[in-house]
Amino acid sequence: MAVFEIFSHAELRRYRSHIFSKATALQVFITLLTYILPLVVIYLNDGIWISDARFRDQPKIVFKKELLFLLYTTGSTQSYVTYSTFENYNKLQQNSLRIPLIKSVEEDINGDGKLDNLQLTLEVPLYDSENVVAIEMLLFFHYELHKHGSITMNSMAYIHHSSVIPGAKINVYGTLETVQRIPLHYKGNNIRFNTSIIDSDSVYASAYDLSNILKKYHERNVTTKLIEPYYAWTIGRGAKMPFIISVNIKYPWQEFMYPFTDLPTLVILSEDSKLCNLSVADLKYVSHKIQSY
Ligand SMILES: *[C@@H]1O[C@H](CO)[C@@H](O)[C@H](O)[C@H]1NC(C)=O
Numbered sequence: 001m002a003v004f005e006i007f008s009h010a011e012l013r014r015y016r017s018h019i020f021s022k023a024t025a026l027q028v029f030i031t032l033l034t035y036i037l038p039l040v041v042i043y044l045n046d047g048i049w050i051s052d053a054r055f056r057d058q059p060k061i062v063f064k065k066e067l068l069f070l071l072y073t074t075g076s077t078q079s080y081v082t083y084s085t086f087e088n089y090n091k092l093q094q095n096s097l098r099i100p101l102i103k104s105v106e107e108d109i110n111g112d113g114k115l116d117n118l119q120l121t122l123e124v125p126l127y128d129s130e131n132v133v134a135i136e137m138l139l140f141f142h143y144e145l146h147k148h149g150s151i152t153m154n155s156m157a158y159i160h161h162s163s164v165i166p167g168a169k170i171n172v173y174g175t176l177e178t179v180q181r182i183p184l185h186y187k188g189n190n191i192r193f194n195t196s197i198i199d200s201d202s203v204y205a206s207a208y209d210l211s212n213i214l215k216k217y218h219e220r221n222v223t224t225k226l227i228e229p230y231y232a233w234t235i236g237r238g239a240k241m242p243f244i245i246s247v248n249i250k251y252p253w254q255e256f257m258y259p260f261t262d263l264p265t266l267v268i269l270s271e272d273s274k275l276c277n278l279s280v281a282d283l284k285y286v287s288h289k290i291q292s293y
């Protein structure tokens with residue numbers, strides 16, 4: 001025969017204990033754990049508010065056809081030869097000036113309107129008695145990044161290498177990466193560093209002093225840098241041969257950081273943990289849809 005429910009009522013049980021007892025202590029502990037455990041988990045996962053976000057992009061980098069180099073030589077006397085594309089510097093360095101043959105090519109390999117690499121070759125004429133043992137070189141670039149906020153600046157690559165054996169040629173292979181000490185602005189156009197790194201109007205040697213230039217550049221929060229370049233140093237320069245500097249620099253895609261708090265949108269972490277992104281307008285649309293159901 002089928003059984004059916006004819007009546008039901010909820011039962012309330014009360015458990016009582018003294019305030020100083022194991023049962024009370026356990027109950028207090030469990031109650032606290034209920035609230036504290038989630039906070040601990042959030043803390044260990046870098047907080048409930050994501051403070052910065054990242055995106056990938058390729059900046060627009062163009063070689064400004066500006067450079068400065070010093071080749072340190074040994075021989076009868078220890079000295080250097082130098083050249084720059086800055087007239088005032090060359091005037092100051094007349095005794096050590098050596099005018100090279102310069103060739104540069106920049107390529108846009110994938111045709112996306114952004115240059116992808118620079119090939120630069122310099123042939124520096126030398127006397128046979130001059131043996132090159134070290135090089136320092138600065139290359140100057142125009143840099144733009146247009147994603148969220150824009151940044152337009154002048155940036156630089158610093159190349160330096162030395163060897164105990166005099167060289168005939170140096171090949172440099174590097175990647176020009178952006179170094180960010182603070183998150184980029186989400187909005188607006190940052191043109192604070194859109195000024196020349198070297199004050200080429202200056203007629204004073206201090207304006208072209210490498211340590212001064214590097215010090216000022218290092219103070220900036222956004223710079224570019226050759227990240228761990230490879231140097232191939234070829235020895236055995238023949239009589240009357242120039243010293244050859246060959247530089248190959250890639251302008252890569254890379255990850256940029258910007259503050260999340262500036263973001264005027266709501267970001268939801270979806271299951272595949274991709275960021276999906278709803279603007280205020282999207283939200284209004286969604287809530288309107290929900291209401292109409
Ligand atoms: C950056 O500086 C260059 C040269 O001074 C200028 O032509 C250019 O308009 C500037 N760019 C911006 C975005 O201000």
Ligand SMILES: *[C@@H]1O[C@H](CO)[C@@H](O)[C@H](O)[C@H]1NC(C)=O
Nearest residue numbers: 181182192218219220221222
């Ligand atoms: C770099 O960032 C810090 C912190 O935001 C700021 O105080 C400083 O002025 C910035 N320096 C330059 C050169 O922009």
Ligand SMILES: *[C@@H]1O[C@H](CO)[C@@H](O)[C@H](O)[C@H]1NC(C)=O
Nearest residue numbers: 055148265275276277278279
């Ligand atoms: C969020 O949306 C904005 C505007 O639609 C877009 O530019 C940005 O790339 C999106 N961000 C992410 C992380 O998808």
